[in-house]
Amino acid sequence: xxxxxxxxxxxxxxxxxxxxxxxxxxxxxxxxxxxxxxxxxxxxxxxxxxxxxxxxxxxxxxxxxxxxxxxxxxxxxxxxxxxxxxxxxxxxxxxxxxxxxxxxxxxxxxxxxxxxxxxxxxxxxxxxxxxxxxxxxxxxxxxxxxxxxxxxxxxxxxxxxxxxxxxxxxxxxxxxxxxxxxxxxxxxxxxxxxxxxxxxxxxxxxxxxxxxxxxxxxxxxxxxxxxxxxxxxxxxxxxxxxxxxxxxxxxxxxxxxxxxxxxxxxxxxxxxxxxxxxxxxxxxxxxxxxxxxxxxxxxxxxxxxxxxxxxxxxxxxxxxxxxxxxxxxxxxxxxxxxxxxxxxxxxxxxxxxxxxxxxxxxxxxxxxxxxxxxxxxxxxxxxxxxxxxxxxxxxxxxxxxxxxxxxxxxxxxxxxxxxxxxxxxx
Amino acid sequence: xxxxxxxxxxxxxxxxxxxxxxxxxxxxxxxxxxxxxxxxxxxxxxxxxxxxxxxxxxxxxxxxxxxxxxxxxxxxxxxxxxxxxxxxxxxxxxxxxxxxxxxxxxxxxxxxxxxxxxxxxxxxxxxxxxxxxxxxxxxxxxxxxxxxxxxxxxxxxxxxxxxxxxxxxxxxxxxxxxxxxxxxxxxxxxxxxxxxxxxxxxxxxxxxxxxxxxxxxxxxxxxxxxxxxxxxxxxxxxxxxxxxxxxxxxxxxxxxxxxxxxxxxxxxxxxxxxxxxxxxxxxxxxxxxxxxxxxxxxxxxxxxxxxxxxxxxxxxxxxxxxxxxxxxxxxxxxxxxxxxxxxxxxxxxxxxxxxxxxxxxxxxxxxxxxxxxxxxxxxxxxxxxxxxxxxxxxxxxxxxxxxxxxxxxxxxxxxxxxxxxxxxxx
Numbered sequence: 001x002x003x004x005x006x007x008x009x010x011x012x013x014x015x016x017x018x019x020x021x022x023x024x025x026x027x028x029x030x031x032x033x034x035x036x037x038x039x040x041x042x043x044x045x046x047x048x049x050x051x052x053x054x055x056x057x058x059x060x061x062x063x064x065x066x067x068x069x070x071x072x073x074x075x076x077x078x079x080x081x082x083x084x085x086x087x088x089x090x091x092x093x094x095x096x097x098x099x100x101x102x103x104x105x106x107x108x109x110x111x112x113x114x115x116x117x118x119x120x121x122x123x124x125x126x127x128x129x130x131x132x133x134x135x136x137x138x139x140x141x142x143x144x145x146x147x148x149x150x151x152x153x154x155x156x157x158x159x160x161x162x163x164x165x166x167x168x169x170x171x172x173x174x175x176x177x178x179x180x181x182x183x184x185x186x187x188x189x190x191x192x193x194x195x196x197x198x199x200x201x202x203x204x205x206x207x208x209x210x211x212x213x214x215x216x217x218x219x220x221x222x223x224x225x226x227x228x229x230x231x232x233x234x235x236x237x238x239x240x241x242x243x244x245x246x247x248x249x250x251x252x253x254x255x256x257x258x259x260x261x262x263x264x265x266x267x268x269x270x271x272x273x274x275x276x277x278x279x280x281x282x283x284x285x286x287x288x289x290x291x292x293x294x295x296x297x298x299x300x301x302x303x304x305x306x307x308x309x310x311x312x313x314x315x316x317x318x319x320x321x322x323x324x325x326x327x328x329x330x331x332x333x334x335x336x337x338x339x340x341x342x343x344x345x346x347x348x349x350x351x352x353x354x355x356x357x358x359x360x361x362x363x364x365x366x367x368x369x370x371x372x373x374x375x376x377x378x379x380x381x382x383x384x385x386x387x388x389x390x391x392x393x394x395x396x397x398x399x400x401x402x403x404x405x406x407x408x409x410x411x412x413x414x415x416x417x418x419x420x421x422x423x424x425x426x
Numbered sequence: 427x428x429x430x431x432x433x434x435x436x437x438x439x440x441x442x443x444x445x446x447x448x449x450x451x452x453x454x455x456x457x458x459x460x461x462x463x464x465x466x467x468x469x470x471x472x473x474x475x476x477x478x479x480x481x482x483x484x485x486x487x488x489x490x491x492x493x494x495x496x497x498x499x500x501x502x503x504x505x506x507x508x509x510x511x512x513x514x515x516x517x518x519x520x521x522x523x524x525x526x527x528x529x530x531x532x533x534x535x536x537x538x539x540x541x542x543x544x545x546x547x548x549x550x551x552x553x554x555x556x557x558x559x560x561x562x563x564x565x566x567x568x569x570x571x572x573x574x575x576x577x578x579x580x581x582x583x584x585x586x587x588x589x590x591x592x593x594x595x596x597x598x599x600x601x602x603x604x605x606x607x608x609x610x611x612x613x614x615x616x617x618x619x620x621x622x623x624x625x626x627x628x629x630x631x632x633x634x635x636x637x638x639x640x641x642x643x644x645x646x647x648x649x650x651x652x653x654x655x656x657x658x659x660x661x662x663x664x665x666x667x668x669x670x671x672x673x674x675x676x677x678x679x680x681x682x683x684x685x686x687x688x689x690x691x692x693x694x695x696x697x698x699x700x701x702x703x704x705x706x707x708x709x710x711x712x713x714x715x716x717x718x719x720x721x722x723x724x725x726x727x728x729x730x731x732x733x734x735x736x737x738x739x740x741x742x743x744x745x746x747x748x749x750x751x752x753x754x755x756x757x758x759x760x761x762x763x764x765x766x767x768x769x770x771x772x773x774x775x776x777x778x779x780x781x782x783x784x785x786x787x788x789x790x791x792x793x794x795x796x797x798x799x800x801x802x803x804x805x806x807x808x809x810x811x812x813x814x815x816x817x818x819x820x821x822x823x824x825x826x827x828x829x830x831x832x833x834x835x836x837x838x839x840x841x842x843x844x845x846x847x848x849x850x851x852x
Contacts, residue, residue: 015753019776098798104787106797113809114779193809208638214810235832242834327441349827350445353540361530361830370835371532371826372524372847383539383619383823384640384811397809400797401775404787406661408668409796421798 001174003142003184007191009171010115010140016169017138018112022089028135028164033081035163036128039155040074046151047124054148062249066123069152077128080375084136087374090392091138097424101417104404105424110396112138114193117185118377119207121199122146127156129375130196131173135164137395142185142192144176186211196377201305216390218381220331221251222305223363226322226348227267228339229260235360236263236338237271242362243336245278249307251379252334252366256302257313258322261287264315268292280309287315302329319344323351330354332381334366334388355381355388427600429568429610433617435597436541436566442595443564444538448515454561454590459507461589462554465581466500472577473550480574488675492549495578503554506801510562513800516818517564523850527843530830531850536822538564540619543611544803545633547625548572553582555801556622557599561590563821568611568618570602612637622803627731642816644807646757647677648731649789652748652774653693654765655686661786662689662764663697668788669762671704675733677805678760678792682728683739684748687713690741694718706735713741728755745770749777756780758807760792760814781807781814 001009036043047069054067096108116139120126127145134141145153157175164172176185185192189212197207197217204217225243227236243254259267264287272282272292282294283301294313301312302325316322319337326335334356337348349357356366366389368376373391380386386394411417427435443451462469473495480493522534542565546552553571560567571579583601590598602611611618615638623633623643630643651669653662669680685693690713698708698718708720709727720739727738728751742748745763752761760782763774775783782792792815794802799817806812812820837843 015749015777015779018779019773100791100796100798104791111776212634214640214808216810232832238834239832242836246835246839323441347445350537351441353441353444354825356826356828358828359830361828361833362835364835365526365530365828365833366826370526370838370845372526372845382640384642387823388826397813399780400782400792400814402782402784402787402791404785406658406665407787407791408664409672409788409790410668412796413672419796419798 003176003181004188004191006142006171006174006176007115007185007188010142010174011191013169013171014112014114014140017140017172020138020167022091024167025135025138026085028167029081029085029132031163031165031167032128032132032135032160033078033163035159036074036078036156039159043074043152043155043159044070046155050149050151059148063122063148066121067148067152069124073125077125080129081132083374084132087136087392090136090396095398099420099422099424100402101407101412101419104402104407107401107403108398109401110398113395113397115140115142115191116395117142117192117195117213119144119182119195119197119199120146122148124149124152124156126198127153128160130377131160133375133377133392133395134173135168137392139395140172142174142176144182144185150177186213189213198378216378216380216382216386216394218251218331218333218379220305220381221253221333221379222256222303222329222331223252223254223333224256224258224326224330224335225254225363226258226316226319226326226335226337227260227263228319228337228341228344229262230341230344231263231267231338232340233263233267233270236267237274239336239338239360239362240271241274241278243364244275244280244311245309246362246364248309250364252363253307254336254363255304255306255312256329257311258316258325259288259313260322261315261317264288264291268313275311278309280311282311282313284313285315288313305331319347320351323348327353332383333379334358334363336361336363355379429602429607430614430617432568432597432600432602433541433611433614436568436600437617439595439597440538440540440566443566443598446564446593448517450593451561451564452511454593455507455511455558457589457593458554458558458561458586459504459589461585462500462504462582465585469500469578469581469585470496472581476575476577485574489548489574492547493574493578495550499551503551506555507558509800510558513562513818516562516822521824525846525848525850526828527833527838527845530828530833533827533829534824535827536824539821539823541566541568541617542821543568543618543621543639545570545608545621545623545625546572548574550575550578550582552624553579554586556803557586559801559803559818559821560599561594563818565821566598568600568602570608570611576603612639615639624804642804642806642808642812642820644677644757644759644805646731646807647679647759647805648682648729648755648757649678649680649759650682650684650752650756650761651680651789652684652742652745652752652761652763653686653689654745654763654767654770655688656767656770657689657693657764658766659689659693659696662693663700665762665764665786665788666697667700667704669790670701670706670737671735672788672790674735676790678789679733680762680789681730681732681738682755683737684742684751685714685739686745686748687741687743690714690717694739701737704735706737708737708739710739711741714739731757745773746777749774753777753779758809759805760784760789762787762789781805
C-alpha cells in the first residue's frame with residue numbers, strides 16, 4: 001500500500017476510533033496483550049535474526065542492547081500495557097461547561113487528535129508502547145521504526161494487528177518500512193495531524209524543516225543545574241552528580257553547571273572530586289579554574305549538549321545571571337536550582353523559560369514515567385500544545401459542543417435573547 | 427529599530443513580564459485606558475487623516491467603516507478593557523499537583539507563551555484589543571497593522587506605550603509598519619514563539635508557508651448546517667437563515683446546507699423562500715433541483731467558502747453521509763446539525779472532526795465574545811494547542827515546577843526512595 005493510501009485509510013479509521021467507548025479501546029489493549037503472549041516465540045526468533053544481522057554489521061554494544069527483545073522486554077511491555085489499562089480514559093472529559101443563553105449550553109470535550117505519524121529509533125518495544133498509547137487515546141497511527149529492527153517490528157506489528165482486529169477499524173495502524181515512506185509521510189498534511197519524531201537532534205530538526213504537519217518533539221536537551229549561594233553543599237554535590245552521571249546519553253542530563261561565586265570555594269572542590277571519581281571531564285571558565293584544575297571552557301561549551309561524560313562549569317554573580325545564561329544557551333527543556341533561599345527559588349521558577357523548572361532535585365526526573373503519566377511519547381521543548389513529558393493528554397485535543405434549541409445570533413442582536421455566560425457544573 | 431532587535435528586546439521583556447503580578451498587569455491595563463482617554467482627540471484626528479487618504483484611494487465602503495475610529499469605537503475599546511480587567515488571572519494556575527515521592531512534588535503551572543507576533547487587518551481597534559490581551563496574559567508582542575490605518579495605529583500605540591510605561595518593561599510591545607518588517611518578523615524563530623495572522627485565507631496560508639515559527643490561525647471557514655430527517659422544520663429554516671445571512675463575509679457563516687432526503691420535500695421550499703427573500707443565491711445538486719428551482723451545484727461548490735450571499739445545498743441519505751461530506755469538504759471550523767433524534771445528534775457530535783460541533787443552533791455563535799471569553803485573538807482550525815475561538819487561555823502555556831529536598835534518580839533505582847504518584851490538592 002502507498003503511504004498516501006495508508007494515511008487516507010488512517011484518517012477514515014480515525015473517525016471511527018473517535019466513536020469507540022473506553023471499554024472498547026481497553027478491550028483492544030487486552031487483545032494486544034493476548035496476541036503478544038501467543039506469538040512471543042515468533043517475535044523472539046525474529047529478533048534473534050535482527051540481532052545476528054546487526055552484529056554482522058558491527059552495531060555498537062549499546063545499540064545491540066536497545067535492539068534486543070527477549071522475555072524480560074516482553075514482561076516490561078506487558079506490564080506497561082497493564083498500567084495503561086489502569087489509567088482513566090483521556091477522552092470525553094468536560095473541560096468547560098457554560099450556559100451562553102438559557103437553553104444554549106457550551107461544552108468543551110476532549111477528543112483524539114486524529115492521525116499521528118511516529119518515527120522511532122531502534123528499540124522495538126517503542127512500537128508497542130506508542131501504538132498502545134494511540135489505542136488508549138483513540139488515534140490512528142503510522143509507525144516507522146529503525147531499519148535494524150525490521151523483522152522484530154514486523155512480528156510485533158502482526159501481533160498488534162491481530163490482537164485489535166475485531167475491535168479497531170481497518171487501517172487504524174500501518175507499519176512503514178523505508179526512508180522513502182518517511183518522505184511520503186511528511187507530505188500527507190491533509191491526512192496526518194501530528195508527527196512525533198524520536199531520535200537525534202539533527203534528525204528531529206530535519207523532520208521539522210521538511211513538513212507542513214505540526215511536529216512535537218525536542219530538538220535538544222541542554223539542561224542546567226544552578227548551585228545558588230544559599231545551597232546546602234552536600235545536597236548540591238549529590239544532586240549534581242546524579243544529574244550529570246546517572247545516565248549520560250539522555251536529554252535530561254545536566255550539561256552545564258552554574259555556581260554562585262559566594263559558594264564556589266566550598267562547593268567546587270568536593271563536587272569536582274565526586275565527578276572525577278565517575279570519570280567526568282570538567283571544563284570551567286577562568287574563575288572555576290582559579291579554584292579547581294580543569295580544562296578551559298569556551299563559548300561553544302555553553303551551547304553544547306555533550307550527551308557524554310563531560311560537564312561545563314561557569315561561575316555567576318547572581319541568580320539573575322544564572323537565569324539569563326540558561327535562557328540564552330539552554331534548550332528550554334529542564335533546569336534546576338539548588339537553594340534554601342525562598343527568594344532565589346521564586347525568581348528562578350518564574351524567570352527560567354523551560355518546560356521543567358526544578359528546585360533541589362535532579363534534572364533526570366524529567367520523564368513521563370517518573371511524572372506518573374504511565375508512558376510518554378516524547379518530551380516537548382516547544383511551548384504550544386504539550387510541553388515537557390508528553391503522555392496520553394498530549395495525544396488529545398478538544399472540541400466545543402454547543403447544544404441549543406433553535407437559537408440564532410440574530411435574536412441576540414435584537415435583544416430577544418441575552419447572553420448569560422453562566423458556568424455550569426461540568 | 428531593526429525587527430530582529432525589536433524581537434530580541436521583546437524576548438528580554440517577556441522574562442520580566444512573566445514575573446509581574448496580576449495586579450501589576452491590571453494596573454498597566456488601567457494606565458492604557460487613561461492614556462487612550464487623554465489622547466482621544468489626537469487619535470480621532472489622525473484617524474480622520476487615514477480616512478481622507480483612504481477615500482482618495484477609493485477604498486470600498488465596508489473597509490472605510492472598519493477603518494473608522496471615533497467616539498463610539500473608543501467607548502467599545504474602553505469597555506472591552508473593563509471586561510478584560512474583570513477576567514480572572516490566566517497565569518499561575520495549578521493544573522496538576524502530584525507527589526512523585528515523599529518530599530518531591532510536581533506542579534503544572536500556567537505561564538505566558540513569551541513573544542507573540544500579530545499581523546492584523548485594517549481595524550485599528552484590533553491593535554488595542556490584541557495588545558491588551560497580551561498584557562493580561564503577560565506576553566510581549568510585535569504588532570503589524572494595515573497600511574491604511576498607519577496614522578491611527580501610531581497614535582493608538584503611542585497611548586498604549588505611555589499608559590503602560592511605568593509598569594511594563596521596555597520593549598514589551600513594538601509597532602511594525604512595513605511589509606519588509608513582516609518578512610523579517612517571520613524569520614525570528616529564536617525570539618518569537620507564536621505568530622497570529624488575521625486576514626484572508628490566502629494571507630494566512632502564505633504566513634504558514636513562510637515561517638518556522640508556530641502559527642495559530644484559521645486557513646478557512648467552510649461551515650455546514652445539516653438538517654436531519656428528525657428536524658423541526660420551522661427551527662431548521664430559522665437557524666439556516668441566521669447561519670447563512672446574519673453576516674456574509676465571516677468565517678462562521680454556513681456555506682453548504684446538507685438536507686436529509688426524508689425531510690427535503692417539507693423543508694426545502696419554505697427554506698428557499700426565506701433565503702431568496704434575503705437575496706441568497708441557491709446552488710443545489712440534482713435532487714435539490716427536483717424540489718426547488720435553483721442553479722446546479724458542481725463539486726467545486728462543496729469546496730468553496732463563498733463569503734457571500736450564496737448557499738450550496740446537497741441531499742444526503744443519512745447522518746453518516748452528512749458527516750462524511752463535512753469531514754471531506756469542510757474546514758474543521760464549525761458545523762451544526764438540526765435534529766430531535768438523540769442518536770443522530772450523538773453520532774454527529776462524535777463523528778464531525780471540527781473545532782465546533784453544534785446541535786440545533788446557528789454556526790454564527792462560533793466567536794470568543796459569544797463564548798464568554800471576553801475577547802478573542804482569532805479562531806483556530808488547527809488541532810494542537812488551542813482550537814476554535816482563542817482567548818486569554820490560548821496565549822498561555824504551562825511549565826512543570828518540581829520542588830524537592832535533594833532527591834536523585836539514582837536513589838529511585840537503588841530503591842532508597844520509591845515513587846508514590848499521589849495526587850495533591852492543587
